[in-house]
Amino acid sequence: MKRILTGITPSGYPHLGNYIGAIKPSLDLLDEKCESFLFIADLHAVIKVSDPSRLAELSNAIAIAWLASGLDPNKTSFYRQSDVPEITELAWLLSCITEKGLLNRAHAYKAAVDQNNESGKKEIDEGISLGLFSYPLLMASDILTPNATHVPVGKDQQQHLEITRDIAEKFNNKYGKFFNVPEAVIQNEKTVLGTDGRKMSKSYNNIIPLLSTEKELKKSVMKIVTNSQEPGEKKEWKNNTLFSIYSSFASDEKQEEMKNFFKDGIGWGDAKQKVFEELNLMLSPIREKFIEHSNNKKHIEEILKSGAEKVRAQTVPILKEVKKLVGINAL
Numbered sequence: 654m655k656r657i658l659t660g661i662t663p664s665g666y667p668h669l670g671n672y673i674g675a676i677k678p679s680l681d682l683l684d685e686k687c688e689s690f691l692f693i694a695d696l697h698a699v700i701k702v703s704d705p706s707r708l709a710e711l712s713n714a715i716a717i718a719w720l721a722s723g724l725d726p727n728k729t730s731f732y733r734q735s736d737v738p739e740i741t742e743l744a745w746l747l748s749c750i751t752e753k754g755l756l757n758r759a760h761a762y763k764a765a766v767d768q769n770n771e772s773g774k775k776e777i778d779e780g781i782s783l784g785l786f787s788y789p790l791l792m793a794s795d796i797l798t799p800n801a802t803h804v805p806v807g808k809d810q811q812q813h814l815e816i817t818r819d820i821a822e823k824f825n826n827k828y829g830k831f832f833n834v835p836e837a838v839i840q841n842e843k844t845v846l847g848t849d850g851r852k853m854s855k856s857y858n859n860i861i862p863l864l865s866t867e868k869e870l871k872k873s874v875m876k877i878v879t880n881s882q883e884p885g886e887k888k889e890w891k892n893n894t895l896f897s898i899y900s901s902f903a904s905d906e907k908q909e910e911m912k913n914f915f916k917d918g919i920g921w922g923d924a925k926q927k928v929f930e931e932l933n934l935m936l937s938p939i940r941e942k943f944i945e946h947s948n949n950k951k952h953i954e955e956i957l958k959s960g961a962e963k964v965r966a967q968t969v970p971i972l973k974e975v976k977k978l979v980g981i982n983a984l
């Protein structure tokens with residue numbers, strides 16, 4: 654049976670890009686017959702979020718975003734990474750068989766080193782935490798602890814999956830076949846653009862929030878950059894940020910309709926209004942559930958705790974086996 658696993662790092666407030674790129678595809682996949690593990694990667698977030706109260710708030714926001722988007726905790730194991738100690742325990746064991754060079758090649762670490770080089774730092778590793786360096790190792794452990802087979806991720810995570818596969822194979826070669834060598838399920842190759850036309854990302858300050866009031870949503874849609882073309886002028890939908898954002902969530906029919914409006918010279922203000930209305934239609938039910946969940950934090954805590962129990966029913970015996978294989982046994 655397929656064992657699908659994916660996590661989201663609570664390093665920013667959830668936005669439309671997260672919903673389309675990660676939250677929705679993770680839920681769409683679960684319609685199939687499979688076992689599934691969905692988790693909040695709060696231990697990963699400690700690397701990036703230094704303010705403790707913000708970390709707590711973001712973890713909570715991701716949990717609510719997932720639930721409001723339709724995650725059914727009865728049909729999946731839904732948990733917080735930090736509630737499953739087997740993950741960090743396995744991470745250590747995996748680190749003992751993982752060559753440092755494998756992690757030297759990871760994109761995020763290389764980017765940090767490049768930045769140090771460019772700014773003329775004497776020590777190339779200056780300011781780079783061991784946490785950042787071993788990020789892909791912890792991710793491998795997330796995946797291998799419940800022995801997942803399929804991992805839906807965005808394209809930017811493909812390298813991490815390759816590292817995970819390497820580590821799983823290394824372990825299997827050394828101790829006998831134990832771990833599944835997991836496959837990346839790359840979905841939604843299309844990048845969701847932000848209001849300024851670059852990839853939607855909290856670090857660019859160009860997001861469309863997922864969990865906002867209608868007014869805030871409208872404000873962020875109105876911020877989408879356009880050009881100085883007047884109403885009545887024919888507009889090009891190709892390479893247009895507003896159209897690109899629309900196409901990431903609107904149906905094919907709606908997109909065709911919008912192309913025609915562009916051809917007929919719709920004004921940018923009217924076009925934005927249409928984008929807002931369609932987006933609002935999609936997000937209203939999520940907003941309603943979000944408000945409901947926000948008022949009941951105790952309930953969310955219960956859901957996450959029982960999710961952790963559910964996944965630990967699997968990870969505790971797996972760790973026991975792994976330790977036996979490695980030679981850590983009771984006398």
Ligand code: TRP
Nearest residue numbers: 658659660661662694792795804
């Ligand atoms: N690194 C992923 C991201 O930033 C989140 C993540 C952590 C993850 N552990 C994982 C995804 C395990 C899939 C499987 O998007």
